[in-house]
Structure formats: C-alpha cells, structure tokens
Amino acid sequence: MGAGNRRRMRTLAVAAGAAVLASGAGLYGLSETGSWPFKASYCWGAWQEDSGPDFLGEKALGKSGSERRAKESAAPSAARPNATCTVTIASSVPDDDSDDPLTFDERVTLAYGPVPAAAEEHRAWIAHFFDGSASPLPDGLNGLVAGDRAMLVLPEACDVSGRPSVVTIRSEGWGDGHLGKKAMSFAIGSRIDVARMLLDAANTTMSKAGCSPGKPLRSTSPIAVTAEKEDRAATPLCRIPGVTFEFPKDPAHQQRVGMVAERLQTCSAVWRARGVPDEPAAQFVMAAEPRMAALFDGLPEGVGQGLVRATCDGRTTVFYGNVEPGLKARSRPDERQVFANFVKSVGERIGCKAGENA
Numbered sequence: 001m002g003a004g005n006r007r008r009m010r011t012l013a014v015a016a017g018a019a020v021l022a023s024g025a026g027l028y029g030l031s032e033t034g035s036w037p038f039k040a041s042y043c044w045g046a047w048q049e050d051s052g053p054d055f056l057g058e059k060a061l062g063k064s065g066s067e068r069r070a071k072e073s074a075a076p077s078a079a080r081p082n083a084t085c086t087v088t089i090a091s092s093v094p095d096d097d098s099d100d101p102l103t104f105d106e107r108v109t110l111a112y113g114p115v116p117a118a119a120e121e122h123r124a125w126i127a128h129f130f131d132g133s134a135s136p137l138p139d140g141l142n143g144l145v146a147g148d149r150a151m152l153v154l155p156e157a158c159d160v161s162g163r164p165s166v167v168t169i170r171s172e173g174w175g176d177g178h179l180g181k182k183a184m185s186f187a188i189g190s191r192i193d194v195a196r197m198l199l200d201a202a203n204t205t206m207s208k209a210g211c212s213p214g215k216p217l218r219s220t221s222p223i224a225v226t227a228e229k230e231d232r233a234a235t236p237l238c239r240i241p242g243v244t245f246e247f248p249k250d251p252a253h254q255q256r257v258g259m260v261a262e263r264l265q266t267c268s269a270v271w272r273a274r275g276v277p278d279e280p281a282a283q284f285v286m287a288a289e290p291r292m293a294a295l296f297d298g299l300p301e302g303v304g305q306g307l308v309r310a311t312c313d314g315r316t317t318v319f320y321g322n323v324e325p326g327l328k329a330r331s332r333p334d335e336r337q338v339f340a341n342f343v344k345s346v347g348e349r350i351g352c353k354a355g356e357n358a
Contacts, residue, residue: 042070043085043110046204052197053189055089055108063091063104075208081160082113083205098178105174106186112205114163115295122299123322127280129168132238132256132268133230135191138221142291143198144266145223147187150198153291158211164294165211167202169194172277182275191223228257235332237282238267242341244332245269245282253281253327262350263288263315271326281327284339286346288317296320306339312352319343 039049042056049068050057061068072085086109092101116122129151134144143152143166150169158165173186188194199217206212233253237243247253252273258266269282287293293309296318301307306321321339323331331338347353 040068040070042087043072043201044075044083044204044208046085046110046201047087047197052200053193055087055106055188060089060106063093065093065101066091076112076205077208078210081158081165081209083111083208085110095177100178102175102177104184105176106171107173108169108171108188110201111168111170112165112201112209114160114165115298117163117298119299123283124280126285126295126320127268127283127322128170130258130266130268130283130285132258132266133227134258134266135223135226136259136261136264137195137198137219138223139219141199141217141219142289145191145195145198146227147189147191147194148185150194152198152202152217153295154202154206155211155213156291157213158206158209163297164291165209166295167198167205169198169201180275183277191225195219195223226259226261230254230256233269233281237269238284240267240284240342241345243267243284243338243345244341245327245338246330246332248330254278264292265346269327279326280322280324282323283321284342285320286317286350287320288312288315288350290316293318303340303343304336308343310347310352312350317350317352319346 041048047056054060060066066089068087068089070085070087073083074080076083086107088105088107090103090105092103095102116125129144129149131146131149134146134149137143137145137152141152143150148171152167154165154167169188171186171188173184175182175184188197199219203212203216231254232251233245233247233255235244235247237245237255238257252271254270254272256268256270258268265286267284268280270278271281272278287296293316296307299305299307301309308319310317310319319342321342323335323338328335
C-alpha cells in the first residue's frame with residue numbers, strides 16, 4: 001500500500017472514531033434530557049421520567065408551556081456527605097388582568113445528609129418532618145411520609161460524626177402574577193408513591209456515599225394512614241391532657257393529630273394564611289425507636305428547653321416540645337408547664353415516667 005493510501009486510511013479511521021464518540025456523547029445527552037428514545041433521569045439516577053407519581057409523568061406537563069427541569073449538587077460521598085437535588089415543573093397561562101402571563105412553579109427537593117447541627121435549624125427540620133400529617137413507614141423502616149413530604153433515617157453506617165444521616169423529600173408550589181408571588185399547596189402523590197420515591201432516593205444516595213446495607217431498602221406493606229383530618233386548633237391541643245393554649249377566635253391555627261402509639265406520638269399546630277406557606281406554631285413528639293430518638297441528639301435538654309429523655313422498658317425515649325413565639329404567650333399557664341404536662345400525660349399513657357434529669 002502506498003504512503004498516500006495509508007494516510008487516507010488513517011484519516012478515515014480517525015473520522016470514524018470521532019463519529020462514534022460524537023454519537024455516544026449525543027446519546028448520553030439525549031438520555032439526560034429525556035429526548036427520544038430515552039427517558040430522563042433525575043437526582044443522580046434515583047428517579048426516572050414516567051415512573052411513580054404524576055409529578056414524574058407526562059400528565060404533569062399538560063399545562064401550557066410546561067417543562068420539567070432538575071438541578072442537582074454533586075452526588076453525596078464519604079468525604080462530602082451533604083447533597084441536594086430539586087426537580088421543578090414550570091408552566092404559564094395567560095393573565096386576563098395583565099400583559100404578563102401567570103406562572104406556576106411546582107418543585108420537589110431531595111436532600112441527603114446529617115440532621116442540621118444548629119439548634120434553630122434543627123427545630124425547624126423537626127417541625128417539618130415530624131408534622132402530624134405524616135404517617136410512619138412500614139416494614140421496620142424508621143421514617144415518616146405524607147403526600148407532600150417524607151423522611152427516612154439511614155443505617156448507622158451512614159452517620160456523620162455521630163449524627164444520623166437522613167434522606168428527605170419536600171414539596172412546594174408557587175404562583176406568580178399581577179397580585180404577586182403566592183404559595184400554593186402541592187402534593188407530590190399518594191403516600192405509597194412518595195414512599196417509593198424516598199426509598200429509591202435512599203438506595204441511590206447510600207450507594208453514592210458508600211454506606212449501602214447488604215440489601216436495598218424496600219417496603220411491600222401498605223402504609224397505615226394514622227393522621228387525623230386537619231381541623232381548627234382546640235385546647236387541649238391534639239386532645240393531650242394539659243397541653244393547653246388560649247387560641248385566637250379566628251381559624252388561622254390548625255391542628256394535626258398524628259401518630260399515637262407506644263413508640264411514636266406526633267402533634268403539631270400550624271398558622272395558616274392565604275398565599276403564604278404554613279408556619280409551624282407548636283410541635284410535640286414522643287419517640288422511642290432508637291434511630292428516631294437519635295434525631296433529637298444535639299439539642300439543649302431539660303424541661304425548660306423542651307427536651308427530656310427517659311429509659312422506658314430499656315429503651316431511650318425522647319419527649320420533645322417547641323412552641324413558636326407567636327403562640328408562647330398563649331400557653332396556659334406557661335410554656336414550661338405545658339411541656340411538663342405533655343411529658344406527664346404521654347408518659348402515663350405509655351407507662352413511663354420522665355423527669356427533668358431523666
């Protein structure tokens with residue numbers, strides 16, 4: 001073969017190789033964006049388009065101008081255990097009262113990492129994920145799930161500096177138009193749909209972080225809906241003797257009576273106003289499962305701090321209460337006594353005594 005022919009063959013080979021690489025890169029890009037023939041995947045591959053709730057399917061894109069997009073941090077790792085991912089569906093419709101359209105934004109945020117260390121952030125986290133609207137996960141999984149939120153405590157192998165790691169999901173919705181930006185309620189799906197998303201996220205993120213158990217976490221049992229229908233807050237709150245407040249006559253405060261069992265009890269009150277997210281007003285929790293109780297580690301302890309521990313049937317049991325400033329002055333007779341009454345009432349119900357130094 002002459003030198004000219006060899007040069008032509010090398011040129012063709014390089015061109016063919018470049019075409020293969022370009023083709024592969026193109027296919028990868030299509031798989032990430034969901035273009036035909038691939039379905040899009042989100043949050044480090046935890047969720048896939050058209051799997052699970054409507055939020056991930058075509059139905060959610062039925063509004064005009066709808067698009068689904070995702071923004072994710074670096075995947076969690078042993079060296080960098082905090083990670084977040086947000087999947088958003090944005091849409092718009094004409095506004096009869098403005099030249100600009102009405103825009104809508106529904107988003108689901110997945111987070112992986114240890115519970116917050118700062119006390120104020122820690123309490124806000126508890127208020128959201130121990131909300132009375134959530135039901136316990138079945139099959140020995142330590143966590144809670146509702147239509148708009150979910151939380152799972154991961155195995156000890158995933159702990160960071162002694163703090164439990166968790167996977168959480170939360171939703172939020174917003175509308176924006178000539179009247180300004182307003183919060184809108186948004187449920188991701190049924191409890192079972194959200195639980196599946198949670199477990200998919202947990203298995204994926206644990207694998208990335210290098211702390212997966214021997215077998216993937218899974219659940220096959222139905223989820224018992226333990227939360228009562230939300231209603232106007234009344235005293236005693238959640239019908240717990242001694243948890244008394246003088247609520248305003250307006251219906252802005254709502255109570256959520258959650259799980260009432262031997263190892264978990266949740267009760268919360270929120271302040272609700274149109275166009276803004278619900279604001280936590282009061283939160284009371286009893287947790288006796290070791291991994292759930294560990295979520296309260298690091299908070300100041302004592303009756304005056306709203307956190308008491310006791311040993312009940314050989315298990316560490318946590319009694320927790322937090323009243324936000326807007327409701328503190330309405331505690332009867334005062335915030336400290338309300339919490340002490342909660343500890344006494346729930347302790348008697350489960351056959352466990354707790355004191356300030358318990």
